Amino acid sequence: MRAIQITEFGGPEVLQQVELPDPVAGEGEVLINVSRAGLNYADTHQAENSYLAKMSLPLVPGGEVVGTTADGRRVVALTKNSGGYAEKAVAPALTTFDVPDGVDDLTALSLIVQGATAWLLLRKSTHMEAGESVVVHAAAGGVGTIAVQLAKLWGAGRVIATASSDDKRKLALDLGADVAIDSRASDMTAALIEANEGRRVDVVLDMTGGAVTDQSVVALGPFGRLAFYGMASRERPKPVDLGALLVHSTAVAGMWLPHALRVRDAEHGTLAHRAMAELFQLVVDGKVRAVPGGEYGMGEVRQAHEDLRSRKTQGKLVLDPSR
Known part of the structure; x- marks a missing residue:
């Protein structure tokens, strides 16, 4: 099968198109003929071995695929941290979800x-x-475009989007944000308070890191919460001052998706299954939509990583292993 493989860690230049043996599904696993693979910012961390889960070489990157199983089921799945950039992939049955009718490949991913x-x-x-x-940083990205829609759908009083260009800010507004501001503001604290009509904010979703995180924490009002789920700037925020959190009754939380597969949910099995069930239904009901961000062939995967690293992209990026 055709696949993208890494034999040394680094930037986009380490991504090589190769021929590899087909993977074999073991006990509790599913073999998937891949129609599309997801391209994520986290994949750029995999390539340079700076991800939360450490990688080993050789490596086929990619953590998510959509396609068909041998018995004809159409599924979307999380692989075991890697293996997605290929014509065939293996995923644990626990992280494989049947895709409902009416949900296309892009949306499933x-x-x-x-x-x-x-x-x-x-x-x-x-x-x-x-x-x-609710403040959504990087509101035109894959997480941001969904978060803006969910926050508005679930009754947020004011959704404040940040993005780096006029086009991205317009997209956020089209998706339901009440206001969209420049993510490059020199004083993010002041910009967020101004965007919230002079009030400190209640919720911040942040995957930027560095000064944006530091200044967003300061913008929180009493009982405000910031959820930190990535570091696209590759700059670490300052250590959290617990005393300052106490003084202002604020909270900072971290979130890494794999933990949702370990937390049980009485009705759906795991927290991830509960999330997917609700999200699929919202899409089928026409209440949430995916935003296409671009499709790349195998020979264009380096360009895809360059685009991700430069933070020029919007919405969801996918890889077509057939070309």
Whole structure:
């Protein structure tokens, strides 16, 4: 089969198109003929071995695929941290979900990582309540585009989007944000308070890191919560001052998607299954939509990683292993 393989860690230049033996599904696993694979910012961390889960070489990157099983089921799945950039992939049965009729490949891939992440950030990490103000950083990205829609759908009083260009800010507004501001603001604290009509904010969803995180924490009002789920700037925020959290009654939470597969849910099995069930239904009902961000062939995967790293992209990016 054709696949993208890494034999040394680094930037986009380490991604090589190769021929590899077909993978074999073991006990409790599913073999999937891949129609599309998801391209995520986390994949750029896999390539340089700076991801939360350490990688080993050789490596076929990619953590999510959509396609068909040998018995004809159409599924979307999370692989075991890697293996997605290929014509065939193996995924644990636990992280394989049947795709309902009416949900296309792009949307299925948008939901399994970005959609589930947005759901968890709002439902579990920040416990967003109706009427609260919600800041979505990187609002034109994969998680951001879903988070803006969910926050508005679930009754946020004011959704404040940040993005780096006029086109991205317009997209956020089209998806339901009440206001969209420049993510490059020199004083993010002041910009967020101004965007919230002079009030400090209740909820912040942040995957940027560095000064954006630091200044967003300061923008929180009493009982405000910031959920931190990535570091796209590759700059670490300052250590959290617990005393300052106490003084202002604020909270900072971290969120990593794999933990949702370990937390049990009485009705759906795991928290991830609960999130996916609700998200699929919202899509089928026409209440949430995925935003296409671009489709790349095998020979264009380096360009895809360059686009991700430069943060030029919008919505969901996918890889077509057939070309």
